[in-house]
Amino acid sequence: MDTNPQPNPPKPPVSRRQFMRDGARATMLVGVGGLVGLLAGRHASNGFVWQIDPAKCVRCGLCATSCVLEQSAVKCVHTHAICGYCRLCTAYFVPEPNALSTAAENQLCPTGAIKRSFIEDPYYEYTIDEKLCIGCAKCVEGCNRFGNGSLYLQVRHDRCLNCNECSIAKVCAGDAFRRVPVDHPYMLKSTTSH
Amino acid sequence: MKEIRNPKAKGRRKSETRRPNHPAPAKTSFSAFDLRPSFGLRISALGLLLLCAFAVCSFAEEAAPAAGRFRFPPPEFESGYKLPDTTTPPARALVMQYVDVAVFLGALGLATWLTLKKRSRRGIVALSVFSLLYFGFYREGCICAIGSIQNVALALFNSGYTVPLTALIFCLAPIVFALVIGRAFCAAVCPHGAIQDLVLVKPVNIPMWLEHALGVLPFVFLGAGLLFAATGSAFLICRYDPFAPMFRMTGSFLMLSIGAVFLIVGMFIGRPFCRFFCPYGALLRVASVVAKWRVRTTPDYCTQCRLCEQSCPFGALNEPSIPATPVVRSDERRRLVRLFLLTPLLVVGIGGVGSLLAGPAAKLHSTVALAEHWLHHQKTPPEYPAMDPDLLRLKRADKDPKQLVSEAAAMRAVFIRNGWLLGGWIGLVIGAKLISLSLRRTRTDYEPDRGACVGCARCFEFCPNELVRRGLMPASAPAPPPAAKT
Ligand code: SF4
Ligand code: SF4
Ligand code: SF4
Ligand code: SF4
Numbered sequence A: 001m002d003t004n005p006q007p008n009p010p011k012p013p014v015s016r017r018q019f020m021r022d023g024a025r026a027t028m029l030v031g032v033g034g035l036v037g038l039l040a041g042r043h044a045s046n047g048f049v050w051q052i053d054p055a056k057c058v059r060c061g062l063c064a065t066s067c068v069l070e071q072s073a074v075k076c077v078h079t080h081a082i083c084g085y086c087r088l089c090t091a092y093f094v095p096e097p098n099a100l101s102t103a104a105e106n107q108l109c110p111t112g113a114i115k116r117s118f119i120e121d122p123y124y125e126y127t128i129d130e131k132l133c134i135g136c137a138k139c140v141e142g143c144n145r146f147g148n149g150s151l152y153l154q155v156r157h158d159r160c161l162n163c164n165e166c167s168i169a170k171v172c173a174g175d176a177f178r179r180v181p182v183d184h185p186y187m188l189k190s191t192t193s194h
Numbered sequence B: 001m002k003e004i005r006n007p008k009a010k011g012r013r014k015s016e017t018r019r020p021n022h023p024a025p026a027k028t029s030f031s032a033f034d035l036r037p038s039f040g041l042r043i044s045a046l047g048l049l050l051l052c053a054f055a056v057c058s059f060a061e062e063a064a065p066a067a068g069r070f071r072f073p074p075p076e077f078e079s080g081y082k083l084p085d086t087t088t089p090p091a092r093a094l095v096m097q098y099v100d101v102a103v104f105l106g107a108l109g110l111a112t113w114l115t116l117k118k119r120s121r122r123g124i125v126a127l128s129v130f131s132l133l134y135f136g137f138y139r140e141g142c143i144c145a146i147g148s149i150q151n152v153a154l155a156l157f158n159s160g161y162t163v164p165l166t167a168l169i170f171c172l173a174p175i176v177f178a179l180v181i182g183r184a185f186c187a188a189v190c191p192h193g194a195i196q197d198l199v200l201v202k203p204v205n206i207p208m209w210l211e212h213a214l215g216v217l218p219f220v221f222l223g224a225g226l227l228f229a230a231t232g233s234a235f236l237i238c239r240y241d242p243f244a245p246m247f248r249m250t251g252s253f254l255m256l257s258i259g260a261v262f263l264i265v266g267m268f269i270g271r272p273f274c275r276f277f278c279p280y281g282a283l284l285r286v287a288s289v290v291a292k293w294r295v296r297t298t299p300d301y302c303t304q305c306r307l308c309e310q311s312c313p314f315g316a317l318n319e320p321s322i323p324a325t326p327v328v329r330s331d332e333r334r335r336l337v338r339l340f341l342l343t344p345l346l347v348v349g350i351g352g353v354g355s356l357l358a359g360p361a362a363k364l365h366s367t368v369a370l371a372e373h374w375l376h377h378q379k380t381p382p383e384y385p386a387m388d389p390d391l392l393r394l395k396r397a398d399k400d401p402k403q404l405v406s407e408a409a410a411m412r413a414v415f416i417r418n419g420w421l422l423g424g425w426i427g428l429v430i431g432a433k434l435i436s437l438s439l440r441r442t443r444t445d446y447e448p449d450r451g452a453c454v455g456c457a458r459c460f461e462f463c464p465n466e467l468v469r470r471g472l473m474p475a476s477a478p479a480p481p482p483a484a485k486t
């Protein structure tokens, strides 16, 4: 077929080849249409994002190293309502700390991303500085194993590229990554759904 | 109550003894009580020890003591302290997805107009640069049409997954376009194609036999990508995408260097990824063979001046065919019959090979991988040094090994079936390729191959008729009577 119909010779009768071509095209278009029909009931207009199921995460540490981003999109988050505000926080302090002080050698977090501040006797508040957190899950392990489990890892969607195949998901030791609807993009712990 | 000897080992989850169904004695535990008040270090060390012991017995459901039964009851503050909220930064705004889709469709339409109507190489280059910047570096090459076929495959075979609208449109719109007007998507919309097209500085033609032999690979990749996606094992096409890491400007060293190799090779061999690997290009190639309208080198009629002969860097420009003598014809017919007989053999033969390779391939599925790992360690029990990701995985398998193994066996059966399918598909592709090479085409003009032409508009400028059309050459120069077109 021509796109520029200027000096066209009179149209030849439809050749066999042309006929087959038209037929194949029609078939394929119908096929595409069928596919759309099949998937119409199954499409989600707003799509999915990746998230970590905190109940499945085994704190393997791969989140920190396997993301396609230089600094992982996974960060530690804190549900304060669950936190015991412990003076000796097993997420904050290394085992057998020299002193319960904020001195660097006492801190479990490799980047010093957890801020510890006194609230009232004997309670201390712990907050995560997400800029520093690398998602290594060390604190999460400490908190879940010996504490209330108020710290856990989440994919932070302001950072995540929403890769078609998350490269952490494919190595995650706990098989904890899943696609969640974009309008409920987090799997947060709470006092009830703990 | 068993105890860990060395409290330092607590972070490493060493030698746990597990007591399922042991209630987590959160409220009553004195170790919990001990810890909070300021008792000096020795006590806290002791507390830690007790805590370890406590942790060991409550390990079973470490992560989920029931509501209200926290190890350390959350305090009630007297100082009016307000609990900070957990922040939830939202994902990219939904409306932006619609913007992407609109830009995508707009670019497809524009590419069509530029190749078919405007016939402007310059326009194609400009649109390529835009697509590279938008879909490549801004959208970071994800989601792309190439990968979206996996989302569609996954959605077709897994009722739990629904394909996002963006992925659906990215996948199907270029195919519909290809069915009607050829590979407009490849011409200037695909960022992967654009980056290769733009780095091509000194095209070198490769021999046709090599072109055709390597041309089978995209179909193989297509089959493999779809099967692995459909079984929910992996998105191979994303995993081995050489350009996405480049668009993100971060990624594994291996994939970045493969991308660099493609670009360096691509400076001399036109679009190596498109021609020899791209699975989506394979689909578009098939679709565009039956397209209604097509790209033509000459704007009106071919004068057989042969000026364009070497102009296509992608080996997509075909010469006019030589009329066949009866002897040649009957030779060709015999060869065709032989190929038609050979194809089923290829299908079955390579299918069998595929089913043999299915075992190792099944390991890409997480369930199968875990089960294999577990079975392996049944024979050679691990020594439990430090808990690395591998051993953590194993522990997961320990929960219900029977079910895991049976699930893995079922998945493996699926893979063996898929091995047959994929092998058969490869056989079919090779057979079809051979047959298509032996089919006689009657061509009177130099014209782009319907499937292989990506519509880059390079060859147009070699045609004297095109130069006349643009007013760059006087119309009188070569004007033989219009040749009849097929
Ligand atoms: S220990 Fe790791 S996960 Fe926890 S805050 Fe520090 S960097 Fe983040
Ligand atoms: S989807 Fe991509 S960016 Fe997001 S967490 Fe996974 S690997 Fe990182
Ligand atoms: S990779 Fe999986 S198991 Fe490991 S820390 Fe991340 S979410 Fe947890
Ligand atoms: S062949 Fe593949 S990579 Fe190349 S332009 Fe087409 S879709 Fe893009």
Ligand code: SF4
Binding pocket: B295, B297, B311, B312, B313, B314, B315, B316, B317, B448, B449, B452, B453, B454, B455, B456, B457, B458, B459, B460
């Ligand atoms: S328009 Fe088609 S035939 Fe012409 S140079 Fe480009 S790819 Fe080759």
